[in-house]
């Protein structure tokens with residue numbers, strides 16, 4: 001059992017990273033918690049499974065889902081958030097309202113029954129190593145999360161676009177003064193965040209299945225990850241995701257009545273001693 | 284008659300209900316250095332931030348070489364050719380020295396070779412060349428000031444605004460910064476130099492504007508300040524007044 005619990009924890013950690021990396025980027029640059037982020041996750045799962053039902057291969061569906069979600073992200077940012085002109089309270093309320101709308105629309109379209117996503121062919125079984133049985137699909141999820149983490153890190157830390165995003169996070173007005181189109185960066189991070197969240201939603205499908213309420217289960221987890229790991233820190237999001245992955249799975253089994261205490265208590269303790277989070281920097 | 288490089292015409296700026304600039308007018312001739320003086324809270328930074336588009340004037344106009352820029356956003360104003368070395372330097376702390384410069388550089392319209400590139404900026408400030416991969420937040424104050432100047436120059440501005448570039452720096456470092464300013468002036472760049480201490484600007488500025496409580500109280504050429512023996516210091520901070528006496 002410990003072994004399966006560990007595998008589940010690491011898998012959840014990988015999924016949470018895909019979810020919270022974008023959440024953290026959006027928060028860092030636009031200074032708003034995107035309360036639609038859990039909805040992007042769920043919507044990605046539903047969209048992906050629909051594409052698969054049309055006969056698409058799982059991986060092609062996953063890539064298409066990410067692209068569609070990126071388009072949805074840009075649309076939300078340009079058409080809905082931008083007209084609010086940086087009024088943070090209004091923007092947050094808008095993302096909250098949008099999450100209700102997406103939840104209702106999803107219920108209409110995909111009904112209230114959990115949707116099972118077939119495990120991609122070739123990854124149904126397990127691989128045995130040291131007398132332990134590793135479920136292949138979950139290993140693949142972790143591998144993909146790690147690859148995306150490295151890719152994101154390279155993008156943020158090693159490209160001119162990434163440097164512009166960091167400049168915007170650091171001092172957005174000054175970034176504009178040196179000629180960086182910060183509002184274009186908002187669209188970029190929103191598209192990226194939505195794409196990653198939606199992609200993660202489909203990845204989660206074969207393991208969690210997709211159901212109404214998945215959005216509001218994932219959003220607080222992303223919030224805790226980012227608060228725990230520290231905003232503006234990809235490494236923080238990565239480490240925070242795996243910590244929460246373990247706490248969530250082990251907490252539910254060991255202290256089923258206290259699962260939420262187990263999740264939130266470490267966050268409170270860390271915030272008391274490091275208000276900026278484990279890897280965050282005070283600005 | 285050629286248009287001034289930068290012209291303020293009756294500019295009023297508010298922070299909410301608080302009236303920060305009262306009908307401010309002055310102009311910077313092409314290739315000239317204008318020293319903008321005034322004590323704490325006089326409105327110098329407000330002038331700079333309005334010029335670059337971080338604040339919007341409620342009345343009046345700001346023109347760059349005759350073209351109004353007062354309704355544009357900061358990105359557009361930067362592209363029109365205004366560079367700012369902001370008060371407190373405001374380098375991007377989590378970017379390396381090189382990245383601070385690269386994010387601010389861009390292609391110029393047309394085929395002209397830009398004067399300021401990553402290479403020429405690093406030539407100008409050899410200290411920065413030794414530290415291109417250091418994070419800007421880890422630099423000394425003087426190095427951060429060089430970086431802030433380099434970051435403004437790399438966009439190849441037609442007008443350079445410098446908001447208290449001497450603030451918080453040791454005298455020796457200040458001398459270096461002013462040597463750079465003198466060099467830029469000799470290359471024909473139009474510059475607005477904000478300071479609190481008149482002694483720092485009087486040698487280098489062609490024109491002097493003094494702000495007091497958001498209004499222009501003195502606007503003269505440096506020469507006529509000398510000739511008419513105008514007492515600039517009475518509008519400036521206590522420290523500067525003592526400096527002027529000593």
Ligand SMILES: Nc1ncnc2c1ncn2[C@@H]1O[C@H](COP(=O)(O)OP(=O)(O)OP(=O)(O)O)[C@@H](O)[C@H]1O
Nearest residue numbers: 298301303321322323324325326327328329330479
């Ligand atoms: N963000 C703001 N909100 C409200 N009032 C402000 C703001 N920034 C400046 N002010 C006020 O506007 C006036 C002008 O301030 P400004 O920063 O332009 O002065 P300054 O001449 O640059 O002073 P210093 O030499 O201290 O930098 C001051 O009374 C200041 O209190």
Ligand SMILES: [Mg+2]
Nearest residue numbers: 327328329370
């Ligand atoms: Mg100031």
